[in-house]
Structure formats: C-alpha cells, structure tokens
Amino acid sequence: SQTIHQWPATLVQPVGSPLSLECTVEGTSNPNLYWYRQAAGRGLQLLFYSVGIGQISSEVPQNLSASRPQDRQFILSSKKLLLSDSGFYLCAWRWALNTEAFFGQGTRLTVV
Amino acid sequence: AQKITQTQPGMFVQEKEAVTLDCTYDTSDPSYGLFWYKQPSSGEMIFLIYQGSYDQQNATEGRYSLNFQKARKSANLVISASQLGDSAMYFCAMGPSDYKLSFGAGTTVTVRA
Numbered sequence: 342s343q344t345i346h347q348w349p350a351t352l353v354q355p356v357g358s359p360l361s362l363e364c365t366v367e368g369t370s371n372p373n374l375y376w377y378r379q380a381a382g383r384g385l386q387l388l389f390y391s392v393g394i395g396q397i398s399s400e401v402p403q404n405l406s407a408s409r410p411q412d413r414q415f416i417l418s419s420k421k422l423l424l425s426d427s428g429f430y431l432c433a434w435r436w437a438l439n440t441e442a443f444f445g446q447g448t449r450l451t452v453v
Numbered sequence: 454a455q456k457i458t459q460t461q462p463g464m465f466v467q468e469k470e471a472v473t474l475d476c477t478y479d480t481s482d483p484s485y486g487l488f489w490y491k492q493p494s495s496g497e498m499i500f501l502i503y504q505g506s507y508d509q510q511n512a513t514e515g516r517y518s519l520n521f522q523k524a525r526k527s528a529n530l531v532i533s534a535s536q537l538g539d540s541a542m543y544f545c546a547m548g549p550s551d552y553k554l555s556f557g558a559g560t561t562v563t564v565r566a
Contacts, residue, residue, distance in 0.1 A: 384559045387554065387555050390553060429496060433554075438484070438486055439503070439505050442488070442546075447496050449496075
C-alpha cells in the first residue's frame with residue numbers, strides 16, 4: 342500500500358533562518374506531488390506541484406521554492422523565512438487525474 | 454485560470470438532519486475532477502467523494518452525495534443524517550487536466566446534539 346511521510350510535525354524557526362520540509366511517498370511510482378499552505382481556519386493555498394522529477398510548477402510568487410530530486414521525494418525550501426511564512430504545510434500525492442489526493446500529516450511552522 | 458468558491462464560511466446543523474455545502478467552480482478545461490475533503494480539528498485531510506466532469510450520474514459514498522450540475526458549474530456536497538463526528542471543515546477541490554489541484558476556502562460545519 343502507498344504511504345506518504347512528511348516531517349517534522351512541528352517546527353519553530355526564527356525570522357531569517359532557512360527552511361527545509363521533506364515529503365516522501367512509498368509504494369507507488371511517478372506520483373503527482375503537491376505542497377499546500379493553510380493559515381489558521383482558512384483554506385488550502387496551492388504552493389507548488391510536480392508531475393515528474395525536476396518538473397515544478399509554482400502557483401504563488403514568494404520566498405519559497407520546491408524541488409523534486411527523486412521520483413518520490415518533494416522538498417519545500419526557503420533561504421530566509423518571514424513571519425508571514427507561518428502556517429500549516431501539507432504535502433500530498435495522487436496518481437492520476439481521476440483519483441483523489443492523499444495527504445501527509447502536515448507540518449505546523451511557526452516563524453518567530 | 455481556475456477558481457473554486459465556497460460561499461458558506463460556517464454552518465450549523467441538527468444531529469440526524471441533512472446539510473448541503475455549496476461549491477461552484479470555474480474552468481475552461483472540458484476534463485476535470487471534483488473532490489470533497491473533510492478536515493477535523495486534528496488537521497488531517499480525509500477524502501470523501503469524487504465526481505468526474507464526464508460522469509453522467511451524481512457520485513454517492515455512504516452518507517455523502519455530490520449534486521453535480523455541470524451547466525451551472527456547481528458541485529454541492531450533501532451530508533445526510535448528520536452525526537456529531539461530522540463537525541469539521543469541508544473543502545471542495547477541482548483538478549483539471551494539467552494535474553493542478555486547487556481548493557476552495559472551506560466551510561465549517563458544526564453538528565448540534
């Protein structure tokens with residue numbers, strides 16, 4: 342069966358520090374991968390998605406970036422965090438257009 | 454550009470009654486999928502139901518049904534026989550043929566005993 346791992350679960354980082362969140366999927370190949378951010382009590386904002394290794398589509402211009410160095414690995418990064426980067430970050434994968442997305446447990450990031 | 458709109462920020466429903474959550478979308482892609490997710494206070498995202506743009510019948514999954522009106526570009530979720538455990542935030546999402554998957558702002562449902 343397929344599983345998605347996302348870590349860490351919580352993170353407190355100072356303003357200006359770098360960020361690296363990792364997401365890996367097991368049990369499938371060539372998944373479509375997604376990064377979302379959710380502010381408290383709000384909707385999911387699509388940040389990046391990837392349909393293959395090295396293929397990244399960016400939805401919102403900001404100081405975040407994403408990379409997909411391996412088929413089942415998706416990394417969200419920032420060189421310098423801002424207070425506004427605080428939120429709940431969710432990684433997801435899905436196999437095809439007519440299939441649902443499966444989500445990781447999320448990372449609660451607080452920038453102080 | 455695609456857009457998903459959920460106009461009801463919060464709703465209250467009595468236990469055992471039905472509730473309808475509204476979702477409208479906008480896309481020029483003829484092929485797309487519509488999804489509903491539930492997010493309890495724990496934060497996990499739970500998939501509820503899927504409807505394809507070419508599906509002729511409305512999707513149903515247990516107590517969940519999707520009222521799909523393609524011409525109106527709406528995909529409302531109906532939860533029948535509400536239970537206390539249905540209290541959560543509900544999101545509508547749309548995925549067109551470019552594999553992008555976007556979500557609406559969500560609707561918070563509170564079930565009263």
